[in-house]
Amino acid sequence: xxxxxxxxxxxxxxxxxxxxxxxxxxxxxxxxxxxxxxxxxxxxxxxxxxxxxxxxxxxxxxxxxxxxxxxxxxxxxxxxxxxxxxxxxxxxxxxxxxxxxxxxxxxxxxxxxxxxxxxxxxxxxxxxxxxxxxxxxxxxxxxxxxxxxxxxxxxxxxxxxxxxxxxxxxxxxxxxxxxxxxxxxxxxxxxxxxxxxxxxxxxxxxxxxxxxxxxxxxxxxxxxxxxxxxxxxxxx
Numbered sequence: 364x365x366x367x368x369x370x371x372x373x374x375x376x377x378x379x380x381x382x383x384x385x386x387x388x389x390x391x392x393x394x395x396x397x398x399x400x401x402x403x404x405x406x407x408x409x410x411x412x413x414x415x416x417x418x419x420x421x422x423x424x425x426x427x428x429x430x431x432x433x434x435x436x437x438x439x440x441x442x443x444x445x446x447x448x449x450x451x452x453x454x455x456x457x458x459x460x461x462x463x464x465x466x467x468x469x470x471x472x473x474x475x476x477x478x479x480x481x482x483x484x485x486x487x488x489x490x491x492x493x494x495x496x497x498x499x500x501x502x503x504x505x506x507x508x509x510x511x512x513x514x515x516x517x518x519x520x521x522x523x524x525x526x527x528x529x530x531x532x533x534x535x536x537x538x539x540x541x542x543x544x545x546x547x548x549x550x551x552x553x554x555x556x557x558x559x560x561x562x563x564x565x566x567x568x569x570x571x572x573x574x575x576x577x578x579x580x581x582x583x584x585x586x587x588x589x590x591x592x593x594x595x596x597x598x599x
Contacts, residue, residue, distance in 0.1 A: 369531070370523035373452045377476025380534075393473035403502045404488060408481035412470040420480060421576035422465045423557065435580045440526045451524045459556070459578075477556065483572040486561040490552060491570025494563040510565070514551040525582050542584045545571070545592055558585030560592075571595065 372379070381392040388395050393410035401408050412420065429435045441449045457463050458477065469478055492499035496507050505513075512533050519539070522529040530539040535551040544550040544562040552562025552571070557578035562571050573588040 368523050369518040369520070369529070370447065371451065371525050371529065372476070373524065374454050374458065374474070374476055375451075377474055381473070381475050391473055392475045396475075400489065400504060404492065404500065404504075406481070406485040406488060408479065408485045408489070410475050410479050411473040412478075412480045414467060414471065416480070417467065417470065420470065423461055424577045425459075425461055426557070426578040426580050429580070437580050437582050440582070448524050448526060479555075481572075481574065483574040486559075486572030486574065487570045488572075489570065490561050490563040490572065491568075493551075494565055494568050494570045513563075514549045514565070527583070529583070536583075544584075545569070545596055554583055554585070554588075558587055560585065560588040562592075567596070567599075569595070 377392070384390065384392045384395050390398065391411075396408075396410050400406065409416070426435065426437075440446075441452060443449060444453075452458065463469055464478070470480065472478065488499065489504070492502075492504045493510055493513070497503050497505040497510050513535050514532050514537060516537060517531055517533060519530040519537075520528060528539060528541065530537040532551055536544075536553050538544045538548065538550050544552055544560075545564050545567070547564050547566040549566060550562050550564045552560065554560050555574075558573075558575050558581070560571070560573045563569075564571070571592050573585075573591055575585070575587065579585040579587065
C-alpha cells in the first residue's frame with residue numbers, strides 16, 4: 364500500500380525530478396542547475412559535462428575485490444538479477460561498468476541522479492549555502508522554510524531497494540544512528556555511487572564534500588568520507 368514502504372530510486376529519481384523542472388522552467392535539469400546554482404555560486408559542477416573538461420576528469424576505477432573475510436555489500440545485495448535492488452540500480456544495464464561511465468556519451472548526457480561531475484570543493488560550497496540558511500556570497504539558493512523541509516523526515520525504516528535502514532527527507536538522506544553524517548541531528552545530504560558524499564550541517568554551519576574515483580562498496584556511508592568529516596569535527 365502507498366505510504367507503507369519505501370525504496371531508493373537510484374536512477375529513476377533523476378528522470379522524475381528532471382521532468383518536473385523541465386515543465387516548470389522550460390529548461391532541462393542540467394541547464395537549470397547551471398543557470399540557477401552553478402553560475403551564481405561559481406561552482407565547478409556539471410550535469411552534462413562538456414568535452415572540453417574530459418582531460419581533467421578522473422576516470423572511475425572499479426572497487427577492488429574483497430579481502431579475506433570481507434564482503435562487497437553492493438555486490439551482495441545485487442546478486443539476484445530479478446531482485447528489485449538489481450532492477451533499480453542496473454537501469455539502464457551496465458550503469459556501473461567503467462567503459463560506460465568513463466565514456467564521452469555518459470559524461471555528456473544529463474542523467475541527474477547518476478552522472479553529475481563536480482569537485483569536492485564545489486559540493487562543499489553548495490551545501491555550505493544550505494548550512495548557512497540558504498545563502499552564501501550574497502546569493503540565495505533556498506529559503507529557510509524550504510531548508511526545513513529538506514531535513515524533515517518523510518520515511519524511515521527498511522529500504523526495499525538497499526536492504527538496510529534509510530531515513531529520508533525531501534530529496535536528501537538524513538542521519539540515523541547507524542549512518543551519521545557528523546554529530547548533529549539535522550544534517551542532510553546524499554551519498555554518491557562508490558563513496559562520494561555531500562551534506563549540510565545547520566548546527567555547525569558546515570558544508571561537506573568528498574569525491575573519489577576509486578569505487579567503494581558501501582551503498583550509504585563510505586569509511587573514507589567518514590574519516591574525513593570526523594577529522595573535521597575533531598579539529599574544532
